[in-house]
Amino acid sequence: MNATIDDRRRRLRERAEAPIRPGAWGVRGRLLVTGLALVVGWGIFAWIWQVSHGLVVTGLNNHVSWGVYLTNFVFFAGISMAGTLISAILRLTHAEWRRPITRLAEMITVVALVLVASMVVADIGRPDRLQFVLLHAHLRSPLLWDFLSISTYIAGSVLYLYLALVPDLAILRDGGVGGRVRGRLYSALSLGWRGLPEQRRLLVRAIGVMAIVIVPVAVSVHSVVSWIFGMTLRSGWNSSIFGPYFVVGAIFSGIAGIVVVMAIFRRVYHLEEYITEKHFRYLGSLLLAAGIMYAYFTLSEYATVGYKMEVGGASLLSALLVGRYAPYFWFFAIFGTIAPIILLALPRTRTVKWIVTAAVLVNIGMWLKRFVIVIPSMALPLMPYEWGTYRPTWVEWSITAAAFTAFALLFMVLARVFPVISVWEIEEGWEAPVAAPRRLLPIAAPSPRVTPSRVKEPS
Amino acid sequence: MKRLLAVASLGFMIAAVGIEPAHAGDDVATTIVADQGPVTVNGQPVELRFHVRDAAGRPVPGALVRLFVPVEFMGETKNAIVGEGTTNDGGSAVIRFAPAQTGQVVGTLAFWGSTGYAPSEATVTFDIQKPVYAYDPAPMGLQAWWARSYLILVPFAVIWAIYLLLLWLVVRVRRAGAAASAPSDIAATS
Numbered sequence: 001m002n003a004t005i006d007d008r009r010r011r012l013r014e015r016a017e018a019p020i021r022p023g024a025w026g027v028r029g030r031l032l033v034t035g036l037a038l039v040v041g042w043g044i045f046a047w048i049w050q051v052s053h054g055l056v057v058t059g060l061n062n063h064v065s066w067g068v069y070l071t072n073f074v075f076f077a078g079i080s081m082a083g084t085l086i087s088a089i090l091r092l093t094h095a096e097w098r099r100p101i102t103r104l105a106e107m108i109t110v111v112a113l114v115l116v117a118s119m120v121v122a123d124i125g126r127p128d129r130l131q132f133v134l135l136h137a138h139l140r141s142p143l144l145w146d147f148l149s150i151s152t153y154i155a156g157s158v159l160y161l162y163l164a165l166v167p168d169l170a171i172l173r174d175g176g177v178g179g180r181v182r183g184r185l186y187s188a189l190s191l192g193w194r195g196l197p198e199q200r201r202l203l204v205r206a207i208g209v210m211a212i213v214i215v216p217v218a219v220s221v222h223s224v225v226s227w228i229f230g231m232t233l234r235s236g237w238n239s240s241i242f243g244p245y246f247v248v249g250a251i252f253s254g255i256a257g258i259v260v261v262m263a264i265f266r267r268v269y270h271l272e273e274y275i276t277e278k279h280f281r282y283l284g285s286l287l288l289a290a291g292i293m294y295a296y297f298t299l300s301e302y303a304t305v306g307y308k309m310e311v312g313g314a315s316l317l318s319a320l321l322v323g324r325y326a327p328y329f330w331f332f333a334i335f336g337t338i339a340p341i342i343l344l345a346l347p348r349t350r351t352v353k354w355i356v357t358a359a360v361l362v363n364i365g366m367w368l369k370r371f372v373i374v375i376p377s378m379a380l381p382l383m384p385y386e387w388g389t390y391r392p393t394w395v396e397w398s399i400t401a402a403a404f405t406a407f408a409l410l411f412m413v414l415a416r417v418f419p420v421i422s423v424w425e426i427e428e429g430w431e432a433p434v435a436a437p438r439r440l441l442p443i444a445a446p447s448p449r450v451t452p453s454r455v456k457e458p459s
Numbered sequence: 460m461k462r463l464l465a466v467a468s469l470g471f472m473i474a475a476v477g478i479e480p481a482h483a484g485d486d487v488a489t490t491i492v493a494d495q496g497p498v499t500v501n502g503q504p505v506e507l508r509f510h511v512r513d514a515a516g517r518p519v520p521g522a523l524v525r526l527f528v529p530v531e532f533m534g535e536t537k538n539a540i541v542g543e544g545t546t547n548d549g550g551s552a553v554i555r556f557a558p559a560q561t562g563q564v565v566g567t568l569a570f571w572g573s574t575g576y577a578p579s580e581a582t583v584t585f586d587i588q589k590p591v592y593a594y595d596p597a598p599m600g601l602q603a604w605w606a607r608s609y610l611i612l613v614p615f616a617v618i619w620a621i622y623l624l625l626l627w628l629v630v631r632v633r634r635a636g637a638a639a640s641a642p643s644d645i646a647a648t649s
């Protein structure tokens with residue numbers, strides 16, 4: 001029995017450490033990283049061009065002052081929300097199957113939040129004035145609430161990711177993985193972790209508290225993002241359900257993001273033994289539930305606007321359903337919502353391939369949905385004038401491409417430094433039948449498993 | 460005899476149809492007189508006082524008078540009842556009017572008649588310079604001692620305090636590791 005566990009433990013650690021070891025990327029990996037870095041570099045050049053020449057080089061204008069930058073902002077905020085939220089909820093509900101995927105979910109959040117912040121910087125045009133948000137803070141402004149909630153969420157997500165990383169960092173430190181520089185990093189970050197009962201008790205308590213705290217923070221982030229729109233009187237945004245609508249949308253697109261990232265890492269790093277079809281099926285079920293809820297919210301939102309047919313709402317609805325924005329809206333509705341729901345609901349298509357296909361469709365559809373939330377309401381005239389026009393320029397497309405590429409690049413770099421699967425949690429899961437079931441709750445007393453004799457057992 | 464009865468019945472029926480009700484012709488004509496000329500409205504509701512009198516100039520008590528003004532709704536203009544009042548023994552009444560529109564509005568005071576009194580109407584002009592809102596738009600915001608914008612900071616402060624607490628736990632994890640320097644205490648996970 002011990003030999004089997006030791007063998008599994010050795011294989012797991014080898015698999016988790018493989019991407020971190022020198023030369024792990026190989027030639028193809030380096031080429032890919034170089035390609036990604038070039039795209040990101042081009043995006044940075046485009047941004048410098050924009051800063052030098054002003055926002056006039058974008059398609060933004062006095063009618064449509066929020067364009068693809070804000071679309072990306074909402075999209076990445078949605079992706080970021082689900083990562084930590086899913087991880088925290090699965091921890092709090094003691095879902096045993098969560099163990100191999102929580103790390104990926106937490107990493108997604110941190111990476112996406114970096115891009116959320118960068119999209120704000122891209123959109124304001126004058127980044128040198130960013131400090132005015134604080135220097136001239138207006139507490140009644142949803143923009144300031146957004147700043148507060150996103151900065152709180154970034155701090156919380158990094159802390160949450162870090163806390164769950166500590167035992168794995170100690171494994172890397174003790175294994176001498178990653179050379180001298182990273183060895184020092186692991187040594188510094190692992191907090192002198194020895195797996196002592198007191199250390200475990202404190203860490204379990206910290207993770208438990210964080211799992212509870214991060215849920216309302218995550219919900220607040222996307223609620224406040226929605227209020228940036230919903231607190232105005234513009235048609236299409238003037239809605240009382242925008243908070244929950246955005247939160248559900250974030251969960252929908254975020255789970256889809258986790259599925260896609262999970263599939264890529266599973267394939268590239270050969271994690272099939274740990275990230276199994278079961279994980280895809282379970283996440284597929286969550287994705288299905290979120291999709292049905294999102295479809296319901298969408299129907300509810302547009303049905304109420306369509307029934308009342310207030311002048312602005314009627315114009316907006318026409319533009320969305322049969323007008324200039326209809327292709328985007330219907331792509332979202334058919335391929336981004338209905339088709340994934342069908343794929344996820346049918347037993348025949350509940351396979352890894354189709355679940356990943358559904359997740360990709362959801363991500364494309366949800367980006368387009370954010371586009372038709374942001375742009376048409378801005379283009380709709382508030383006074384009797386013509387509709388505003390908006391056509392993103394090469395600058396905006398370059399920065400957008402760089403943002404999505406940076407997502408992949410940052411993830412590759414993170415995976416080069418930290419294990420993408422939580423080794424200690426998976427090992428803990430193997431011992432789960434003999435462990436106390438509620439040990440991740442902060443009020444839990446130390447379980448019998450973490451007594452000194454039990455802790456010493458693995459070595 | 461039968462022929463006589465038939466002729467008499469026919470004559471009675473013709474008379475019944477052709478003759479107006481006895482009281483209709485006896486109704487006394489009435490007039491409505493508003494106390495004011497053009498009524499100026501400047502953001503406050505106005506009280507329109509008027510009198511109903513009969514042809515002899517005597518007050519008509521208990522007369523229900525309605526005030527109509529033309530209003531536009533869904534592209535159609537109709538007369539809507541915006542107030543009503545019943546005259547007292549002196550034949551006078553007051554109608555309170557809070558217009559929501561602006562400009563000159565010609566309203567109609569209408570008495571639809573009652574037993575012994577014929578209907579009558581009168582017009583009254585309102586010069587509405589500023590409409591009356593159903594609720595006061597100023598001062599803006601919820602007026603309560605606890606409604607303060609800085610309270611938005613409270614949940615964030617609580618969350619950041621918890622973060623600091625967790626960082627303190629992190630420090631304690633490090634201290635626990637440092638304290639266990641003796642090899643016998645070390646139970647490495649690797």
